[in-house]
Amino acid sequence: MEISRQQFQSKIETIREAIEECDFIAVDTELSGLHRPGGSKRLDTLDNRYTEYKEATERFQIIQFGFCTFTWDERSGRYMAKPFNFYIFPTGTTGRIQPNRVFMTQAQAFDFLAKQSFDFNKWVYQGIPYLTVTEEQEYIAEARKRIRDDLPDIRIDEKEKLFVEDAKKKIAKWVENPKKTDDESGVNISTRNAYQRRLIYQEVRKSFPDLTAEGRTGFIRIVRLTEKQLEKRTNEQMARVQKDCDDAVGFRKVIDMISASRKMVVGHNMLLDICHIIGQFIQPLPDNVNEFKKLAHKVFPYMVDTKYMCAASTELQSRIGAGTALENLRFETNQELFKNPYVDMSIEFPRYLHDKEHEAGYDAYITGLVFLKLHSYLEIQANPPPPKAPEEEIKQEEPEPVKEEVPEEERKRRGNTDGWDVSDEEGEDAAWLESDNEDDQFNQDDEEDVYNYGSTRYPLFDQDRQPASVIANYVNKVVMVRTAFLYFDFIDTETIDHTIDAFYITSSNTQQPSPLPQADILALFAEYGKCIIDTAGDDNDASAFVVFENLKEDPNAVKENVLKGLAAEEIKDVQIETIAKYYENVLLLRNNVGQEINKE
Numbered sequence: 001m002e003i004s005r006q007q008f009q010s011k012i013e014t015i016r017e018a019i020e021e022c023d024f025i026a027v028d029t030e031l032s033g034l035h036r037p038g039g040s041k042r043l044d045t046l047d048n049r050y051t052e053y054k055e056a057t058e059r060f061q062i063i064q065f066g067f068c069t070f071t072w073d074e075r076s077g078r079y080m081a082k083p084f085n086f087y088i089f090p091t092g093t094t095g096r097i098q099p100n101r102v103f104m105t106q107a108q109a110f111d112f113l114a115k116q117s118f119d120f121n122k123w124v125y126q127g128i129p130y131l132t133v134t135e136e137q138e139y140i141a142e143a144r145k146r147i148r149d150d151l152p153d154i155r156i157d158e159k160e161k162l163f164v165e166d167a168k169k170k171i172a173k174w175v176e177n178p179k180k181t182d183d184e185s186g187v188n189i190s191t192r193n194a195y196q197r198r199l200i201y202q203e204v205r206k207s208f209p210d211l212t213a214e215g216r217t218g219f220i221r222i223v224r225l226t227e228k229q230l231e232k233r234t235n236e237q238m239a240r241v242q243k244d245c246d247d248a249v250g251f252r253k254v255i256d257m258i259s260a261s262r263k264m265v266v267g268h269n270m271l272l273d274i275c276h277i278i279g280q281f282i283q284p285l286p287d288n289v290n291e292f293k294k295l296a297h298k299v300f301p302y303m304v305d306t307k308y309m310c311a312a313s314t315e316l317q318s319r320i321g322a323g324t325a326l327e328n329l330r331f332e333t334n335q336e337l338f339k340n341p342y343v344d345m346s347i348e349f350p351r352y353l354h355d356k357e358h359e360a361g362y363d364a365y366i367t368g369l370v371f372l373k374l375h376s377y378l379e380i381q382a383n384p385p386p387p388k389a390p391e392e393e394i395k396q397e398e399p400e401p402v403k404e405e406v407p408e409e410e411r412k413r414r415g416n417t418d419g420w421d422v423s424d425e426e427g428e429d430a431a432w433l434e435s436d437n438e439d440d441q442f443n444q445d446d447e448e449d450v451y452n453y454g455s456t457r458y459p460l461f462d463q464d465r466q467p468a469s470v471i472a473n474y475v476n477k478v479v480m481v482r483t484a485f486l487y488f489d490f491i492d493t494e495t496i497d498h499t500i501d502a503f504y505i506t507s508s509n510t511q512q513p514s515p516l517p518q519a520d521i522l523a524l525f526a527e528y529g530k531c532i533i534d535t536a537g538d539d540n541d542a543s544a545f546v547v548f549e550n551l552k553e554d555p556n557a558v559k560e561n562v563l564k565g566l567a568a569e570e571i572k573d574v575q576i577e578t579i580a581k582y583y584e585n586v587l588l589l590r591n592n593v594g595q596e597i598n599k600e
Helices: 008-021 046-059 107-115 120-126 133-147 158-176 194-207 227-249 252-261 271-281 289-299 306-312 314-320 326-332 360-382 408-414 424-428 430-434 438-443 518-528 555-568 579-599
Strands: 024-031 062-073 078-087 187-190 212-216 219-223 264-267 303-305 343-345 502-507 531-535 543-548 574-578
Touching: 008 062, 008 078, 008 252, 024 252, 024 271, 024 360, 046 271, 046 289, 062 252, 062 271, 062 360, 078 120, 078 360, 107 120, 133 227, 158 187, 158 194, 194 212, 194 219, 212 227, 252 271, 264 360, 271 289, 303 306, 306 314, 306 326, 306 360, 314 326, 314 360, 326 360, 502 555, 502 579, 518 531, 518 543, 518 555, 555 574, 574 579
Parallel strands: 024 264, 078 343, 264 303
Antiparallel strands: 024 062, 062 078, 187 219, 212 219, 502 543, 502 574, 531 543
């Protein structure tokens, strides 16, 4: 179901119902640009990768968001999918709230989307706007100030002083004797622009504190209100503010509902998606990666990455192989081994009965479909179903009884209707076909028969609301390629990938680090296999990674031999660590920082 800006408010309850009833939610995004490390970079640090993703959320925007709910239907023995697709455009819904956002686009990203038939006109004209939590709070606070007339004074321009003085005289004349004016109940001050209106509000507040200024179309009306009238007016104004703000929050309502549901959120290679969702709809991402982890876990307490599941599970690797692209996973999980469970599209959501690859709603649907197949397969491997009982022997068919020949006279006596013999009893009780009680006919009180597909449902959570055992090790961990870690962990410390053949080289002079002699270092390491030297992600030439394609020697022995070679060439102030040792120190330092953050 694709929902446009004009339909959004009317479809909110449909969205809410789908989220509240479902077992889990799959998500996907399309972005105005991607932020990837340089093409030659083979190894990146965790901090640098997070910094790049954080910068991406500040530069680029989610321009299409898709999510798909999956709900188990016991009667039909299958999951029902409800996919939603939204274009997101950062404009305003009312004249009162108009966020003026600036964002970047990437030519390659738009070229790719255009080739996938992305509708850019629909994005601009029908894209749903939004307010972040901070923007919503700021707008309400500013509106309260306006209602209380608590805005700071502004300078009166020379050319507007006469306008202000004339307005004050007119108000003073009315205050002195309302009966001598054209309108006893109040006085109207015509204004040409917002600046003049602001000046009138300001002067009434300063010079006539017992009066109230009310904005009208083209003029300000000055009246004297009782306390009850003032209270009623204030309440009405705040109600309008809340309605305007509720409309302007826009698409963020969907993110708020997904977060509040505490349902499992499934994505594919989803770290960048999560960064953008939080950075765009919740708040700017924090500078520190540990703070980001806490924030992300608070917003989405249970996250599962299908790409990480396939990369980390030996059972899945043996069946699927190394190809973990979403299209490949869809193909592989369409095989007989992954037939459970059966997933069908809800009848009100026919949009993706045909493929629409790289549309966010469709990719979310495929991601959730793949997740169900993977989860079911892992459950079957961990807890194989009992073998089926041997089929009973087929009983020998009994011969049909020989029909008794009915004499012609008897047939005439019984009568015949279109060749069907009617017994005496049937003839006497034929009124059963003419029952006046519709509920008695054909058991119409019974539920309509529904075909059961016979799928097996494997719960995602146990009785203690903890992730099911077969997927527990994959929850809140996502793929993070080209790093020395097996995954990005939203809860705990990342695990170092000890299979990576790499070294960290830096200047041992911490006070005045000097540039590394990269050519000499690379020549010494190259004796042990094909390798490259790469920046360490900290934007200086005093540290680097040396990454091997296939190191066959012991890393510690290689390290000692290279240090000896550097010493022989009288190259000093160079420190070398295996990548595992280097990251052990990095994680130790980060954990100490994280503990300090938690204390605060």
